[in-house]
Amino acid sequence: MSAPKTLYEKIWDAHTVRPETDEAPAILYIDRHLVHEVSSPQAFTQLRERGIPVAHPEKTIGVIDHSTPTLPPGLDGLRAFANKRARDQVELFLENCRANGIGHHDWESDQRGIVHVMVPELGESRPGRTIVCGDSHTSTHGAFGCLSFGIGTTEVAHVLATQCLFQRKSKTMAVDTTGVLAEGVNAKDLALYFISKVGTDGGVRHVIEYRGTAIEALSMEGRMTLCNMSIEAGARSGMVAGDQTTLDWLRACSKPPSDAELAELARRLPELRSDDEAVFDKRVTIDARDVPPMVTFGTDPSAGMGVDGIVPLPETSDDRKALDYMQIEGGKPLLGKPIGTIFIGSCTNSRITDLREAAALMKGRKVANGVRALIVPGSHEVRRQAEAEGLDQIFIEAGVDWRIEPGCSMCIGMNGDVASPDGLTLSTSNRNFKGRQGPGAKTVLCGPAVAAASAIEGRVADPRKMEIRS
Numbered sequence: 001m002s003a004p005k006t007l008y009e010k011i012w013d014a015h016t017v018r019p020e021t022d023e024a025p026a027i028l029y030i031d032r033h034l035v036h037e038v039s040s041p042q043a044f045t046q047l048r049e050r051g052i053p054v055a056h057p058e059k060t061i062g063v064i065d066h067s068t069p070t071l072p073p074g075l076d077g078l079r080a081f082a083n084k085r086a087r088d089q090v091e092l093f094l095e096n097c098r099a100n101g102i103g104h105h106d107w108e109s110d111q112r113g114i115v116h117v118m119v120p121e122l123g124e125s126r127p128g129r130t131i132v133c134g135d136s137h138t139s140t141h142g143a144f145g146c147l148s149f150g151i152g153t154t155e156v157a158h159v160l161a162t163q164c165l166f167q168r169k170s171k172t173m174a175v176d177t178t179g180v181l182a183e184g185v186n187a188k189d190l191a192l193y194f195i196s197k198v199g200t201d202g203g204v205r206h207v208i209e210y211r212g213t214a215i216e217a218l219s220m221e222g223r224m225t226l227c228n229m230s231i232e233a234g235a236r237s238g239m240v241a242g243d244q245t246t247l248d249w250l251r252a253c254s255k256p257p258s259d260a261e262l263a264e265l266a267r268r269l270p271e272l273r274s275d276d277e278a279v280f281d282k283r284v285t286i287d288a289r290d291v292p293p294m295v296t297f298g299t300d301p302s303a304g305m306g307v308d309g310i311v312p313l314p315e316t317s318d319d320r321k322a323l324d325y326m327q328i329e330g331g332k333p334l335l336g337k338p339i340g341t342i343f344i345g346s347c348t349n350s351r352i353t354d355l356r357e358a359a360a361l362m363k364g365r366k367v368a369n370g371v372r373a374l375i376v377p378g379s380h381e382v383r384r385q386a387e388a389e390g391l392d393q394i395f396i397e398a399g400v401d402w403r404i405e406p407g408c409s410m411c412i413g414m415n416g417d418v419a420s421p422d423g424l425t426l427s428t429s430n431r432n433f434k435g436r437q438g439p440g441a442k443t444v445l446c447g448p449a450v451a452a453a454s455a456i457e458g459r460v461a462d463p464r465k466m467e468i469r470s
């Protein structure tokens with residue numbers, strides 16, 4: 001009998017071209033390489049200058065998402081790029097993909113979207129695979145039981161040239177859950193709750209595997225939200241072992257694997273999970289029944305609490321600086337504090353289940369006067385589904401600025417969709433760093449339900465107190 005292994009170790013071993021030694025990192029084979037316009041230009045330049053071709057263009061997927069406008073082209077047919085830099089970046093990227101024979105999703109693609117939303121829809125994020133991208137939130141794909149993580153630009157060049165990557169093995173961390181999330185509490189709340197417990201360095205040098213009853217009960221969308229946020233706990237990646245939910249999602253996605261591939265995946269699934277006796281370097285246990293709808297009050301994702309909680313008094317000068325920046329007072333509730341903006345979108349929470357959750361609360365109601373509400377679907381696929389269900393109409397009637405071109409948008413503001421510095425911005429994205437969503441923007445991270453309820457109330461609101469109108 002071979003020694004028991006974690007899922008991470010199994011995928012690692014199956015992709016090791018040369019094992020790690022004290023002197024040198026391992027060489028890992030990469031099944032899928034995702035490239036976007038922000039982190040790839042220097043990598044393509046390096047290859048071009050050295051005359052090296054892309055080794056496996058058919059295993060590389062190109063996407064434009066960060067700098068892309070979310071409004072459709074004007075009557076003149078022109079797209080409203082934020083600036084020349086954004087336009088040049090997108091154009092150069094598309095040229096690089098074409099020159100290297102890389103299949104890519106440009107304006108013509110009806111599958112375009114945020115890389116971590118649309119690649120799963122292509123059926124490409126599958127149990128047992130290795131996936132990398134020059135983007136920290138690549139951990140999202142781990143929701144499908146694959147090993148996926150972000151890499152730097154030099155590594156992007158390396159993977160383009162060789163389809164392999166130098167890597168040191170990570171430690172393993174199990175997050176074991178008991179119970180299930182309460183009604184009105186979602187995967188984002190679980191992620192923020194977990195990060196508030198372990199801190200932004202709780203997962204450093206580890207790959208997290210989320211397990212247990214609460215995870216098994218989550219939809220694929222919820223698992224993606226959770227794995228997405230792993231990086232905010234400092235982890236290399238997050239993963240959830242594939243199960244029937246995974247297979248059903250893959251079978252129903254817009255470009256499903258073939259029947260033969262699905263059958264093969266089903267056959268391999270019992271092996272593609274951590275062995276019962278596998279030893280993790282670190283373990284954390286969470287009772288999912290303890291998780292409330294969450295909000296952050298500081299300027300890092302670990303500064304979180306229940307939406308009806310009291311903001312802790314600052315203990316350090318950094319705490320004080322964070323609260324000063326946020327214009328939030330320690331020792332007081334956040335509930336009821338007036339807000340300026342809400343944003344529902346990003347690779348964390350722009351999927352159909354997120355939009356359904358927001359629409360259920362916004363139906364037949366209006367966004368409060370003076371609040372700007374921006375909702376951006378994560379992909380064209382999500383947009384089409386939302387339109388088919390009439391969610392776009394619910395949003396528009398509520399007074400939401402509903403966008404029809406998917407992209408990262410106000411998560412990072414690179415495309416010109418920036419949050420106002422006036423008032424709090426309740427955002428379903430993943431980072432609340434100072435100025436991340438625009439100069440002076442004060443981000444309160446939360447799930448779609450808290451964002452939607454707050455938009456209606458014009459104040460930080462508890463979605464559990466709002467009646468759902470069906």
Ligand SMILES: CC(C)[C@H](C(=O)O)[C@@H](O)C(=O)O
Pocket residue numbers: 038039066134135136137150412
């Ligand atoms: C621009 C990109 C490289 C960056 C990342 O790596 O995550 C961005 O997606 C982010 O969320 O900050």
Ligand code: SF4
Pocket residue numbers: 066114116135137346347348407408409411412429430
């Ligand atoms: S949506 Fe935000 S977090 Fe996700 S890839 Fe885009 S910028 Fe990064």
